[in-house]
Amino acid sequence: MLWWTLREVIGAVVPLAAGLVVFAFVESSRSWLGPLLIALAIIDVVHAAVVPSLRYRVHRWEATDDAVYALSGWLVREWRVAPLSRIQTVDATRGPLQRLLGLATVTVTTASASGPVELVALPDAEATEVAARLTAIVGRTAGDAT
């Protein structure tokens, strides 16, 4: 949740900062940019306050011996299933922010172009363990999984 909040904050601060720089240096833009920036700031604050906790409440995942499940989204909820027998690759990625917080995202892809299952922001050790376990199971399955 902290990670989502930080990400929201960073995502909000960058355009705001850019807007402020323009506001400061380009005088002719001030008349319309001012209200726009205020509106943007309000939206960002509300967004950063509400969305991460919503996401945190909604997001779930599970990896059984048969399949990987993940639920994500806050406005549009999406529930994804990938049977282990159809998994092609398992990736664990850690962004800079995630590394700072000791988190990792595990991405499970199938042979389909759409629908990789993302297990977002697991604790680091758990992500490694899940990735290793899934890989081991996938290694036991024969065929090209299409």
Place this chain on the structure above:
Amino acid sequence: MTWQRLDRKVIAVDLVRAAVSLVPTAIAAGVLGLEPGDAWPAIVVAVIGVLRAAADLARWATTRYRITPDRVEVRSGLFVRNERWIARDRIRSVGSDARLTNRLFGLRVVTVGAGLTGVAGATAALRIDAVSAATALRLHEMLDATAEQAEPGQPGQPAPPAGQLLAKFEPSWIFYNVLSIWVVFAGAGLSWGGYWLGRLFGYDALEHARDLAGGAPIGWVIALGALGFLLVGSAGLVVGFVTSHWNFRLTRNPGVLRTTQGLLRTASVDREKHRVRGFQIREPQIWRWLGVAESSLITTGVSLWSPTAGATILPRGPVSVARAVAADILRTDALTRPLRPAPPAALRRRLVRALFWAAAATAVVIVAGGPSLAWVFPALLVVTTAGAVLAYRSLGHAVHDGFLVVRSGVATRQTAMLRRRAVIGWRVKQSFFQRRLGLATVIATTAAGQGAYTAYDIAASDVADLVLVESGGQQGEPFLDRGRVEGGVPEDQSGGTGTEPVAADAAHTDPGGAAGDDDLVLGEPRREPGDQVQAGRHSGGPEPG
């Protein structure tokens, strides 16, 4: 099999092509007596033609191919040596075609398609260009999965249309295939080409037409011009379709589905039957009213737009033929059976959307052009409402004979039939409004065709059924369990964010999915309002943590 060369007759073909490319120059210089400066397009054609023939000769001289028990290899290149191999069990299709020049010399180009969709793009297919027709036939037989059963054909005719005939060319198809927006483009292209060809030989068609038109009223001129345009375009399309699809036959041979077609340039494509995962029918609304459809196979490893082993199995034709072929290929009449319509809430959602977009567009128009333009609102509303109704009527899903059938589309109605075992994952989406209306969008992901086939706005209580029925076969267990979990809350229609299937399902998954804070302890129970509906943890798996 040792390394083989391409057929010697390729040399003859190249010489003929070089000679043909010299013809325009010869005409320009000899017959018309044009100066080199005026005949430059003909000279460019000649130079390019000769150079290409020379390059092709070099290619012929350096290319070797061989087929081993486990792969197909091709080596080529004069300065840059190039070696390619394809594992035989990754071969998706084997095709052979012949241009007119190739056909005159009894040559065929064999194309071996492997399923590298997107990765290597256009170069994914391996071409052996060219071998004699008899060799092509032998290669076909070697590479087809069940080659030992394939009937030997007469030499000189690769891929003979043996086997069970599923569909063949009908003259009426010409009409269906000409009837399209391409008439305009073809008309434009052909007229432009003809005009320039005329200019090349000093004949200005535009000037001539202007003289002819003379004092005629302008309206007539435009009407006649447009008519002529359409006639030229239609004629072009008729010729194009007939030459490419003449004698079209779709046959079922051992292990493969084979199409052969072509008047001047013959092409035959074998599609491995065991890679076929389903069938798709596209019906743009106007054609739907005429009972016309386009059909394609849903196959693994074949790019949708690949020209070599295209997914398109039939040219545009009557939808009854398409359905019959689908039934023949997949041995099920799932496409002709009724689908389960979407619940009325889906219509409501579309009508509300129609109202919203009409209002939004009207607002924009009024802001831009003043309140006098408010009349556009009813007009827009009629259009968007019609669209909403059409879209709603298209919706439907069903499971018949182990096939998932989904249908949707506004301007183009798409019906896809997908073997349930080919489904390699599920996505269930619910937006805020869908949760309120008790609807859900179910996306079946697959390795074949478009990669995902979507059942839009089905009743939330149907999700369980669909995923449950759909999950038979090898991937059954997890879905069965999950299906029950979802089935436990069919009263979801009333709304309530905590009790929709998805959240209820999540309620007893392992915690930790959103772990981020240091204080989150693994194994901490995490309960949602919907939890009591189905408290039974599914038995399958151990804790991931």
